[in-house]
Amino acid sequence: MPPDLPLHLLPRHFVHHDSPVGPLTLIAEAGKLVGCAFVNAPIARAVDSDRAFVPLRTCDRGAAPESFALLDRVRDELDAFFARRLRTFSVPLEPPGTEFQRRVWRALESIPHGQTVSYGHIARSIGAPTAGRAVGAANARNPICILIPCHRVVGASGALTGFGGGLDRKRFLLDLEGAEAGAGAGVEGQGPGRGLGAQTRLSFS
Numbered sequence: 001m002p003p004d005l006p007l008h009l010l011p012r013h014f015v016h017h018d019s020p021v022g023p024l025t026l027i028a029e030a031g032k033l034v035g036c037a038f039v040n041a042p043i044a045r046a047v048d049s050d051r052a053f054v055p056l057r058t059c060d061r062g063a064a065p066e067s068f069a070l071l072d073r074v075r076d077e078l079d080a081f082f083a084r085r086l087r088t089f090s091v092p093l094e095p096p097g098t099e100f101q102r103r104v105w106r107a108l109e110s111i112p113h114g115q116t117v118s119y120g121h122i123a124r125s126i127g128a129p130t131a132g133r134a135v136g137a138a139n140a141r142n143p144i145c146i147l148i149p150c151h152r153v154v155g156a157s158g159a160l161t162g163f164g165g166g167l168d169r170k171r172f173l174l175d176l177e178g179a180e181a182g183a184g185a186g187v188e189g190q191g192p193g194r195g196l197g198a199q200t201r202l203s204f205s
Contacts (some may be wrong), residue, residue, distance in 0.1 A: 013067035017075050020082050020176075021169045024146075026074050028067040032094035033074055036144045038165040078146065082176065087113040089147045096143060104138035111152045114177045118156045140164060152179065 012029040016039065027035030073091055080086035095105050103126045110125075111117055123135045142150040145165060151173040155161045163170035 013071070015071050015075070017078065019078060021165065021172055024078070026071050028070045028074075029094065031066050031070055032092040033070065033144060033147065034094050034096055036074070036147055038145065038169070074147075081146070084176070087177075091147070093144055093147060095148060097138075097141065100134065101138040101141060104135050105142060105144075105148050108139070108142070108148050108150055108153065111149055113149075114179050116152050116154045116158075116174065116179050119153055120156060122153060136161075146173065149173075152177075 014027045017024045023039040025037045119132045119135045123131045139150045151170045
């Protein structure tokens with residue numbers, strides 16, 4: 001990565017990675033993961049920031065060894081997660097967003113594997129008990145899906161709600177983790193549950 005570039009112009013490097021929930025776009029900058037997005041979601045969600053211009057380049061081992069090594073590690077951890085061999089990710093994350101969004105995303109990272117919580121629970125956990133709708137908006141803007149587990153947030157009744165990758169993917173991810181959602185389950189950190197039909201592999205395009 002060119003050392004003479006100011007921080008706001010450092011390039012971001014990306015790779016595409018196949019997964020059981022469809023191809024993912026992984027984006028790195030300065031040795032940290034800044035984006036993990038479903039390829040059919042707006043790529044702007046994964047690279048959005050307050051910067052006017054961010055170069056986005058395909059990651060190459062020779063030209064960007066730091067980013068290549070990080071993204072290789074991300075791919076290994078994602079594969080282990082989908083194989084049910086990994087429950088907690090360890091790669092460094094740096095999601096671009098506002099201070100409020102970052103507070104929400106940090107709270108999402110604290111939701112244990114296999115459990116679900118409500119938007120209201122997240123709002124209370126960050127000291128903003130009346131900000132449930134704002135929490136929902138921040139959840140929808142999460143630039144690093146799966147690793148920042150926005151899929152673990154459900155409605156107050158336990159019902160599945162909107163998810164950038166679609167509800168089929170959300171069900172698949174919760175099922176993979178053994179979490180139960182729906183019929184009043186999965187609220188305020190309840191779980192794990194009986195699952196949602198984990199062995200069915202869906203086709204995501």
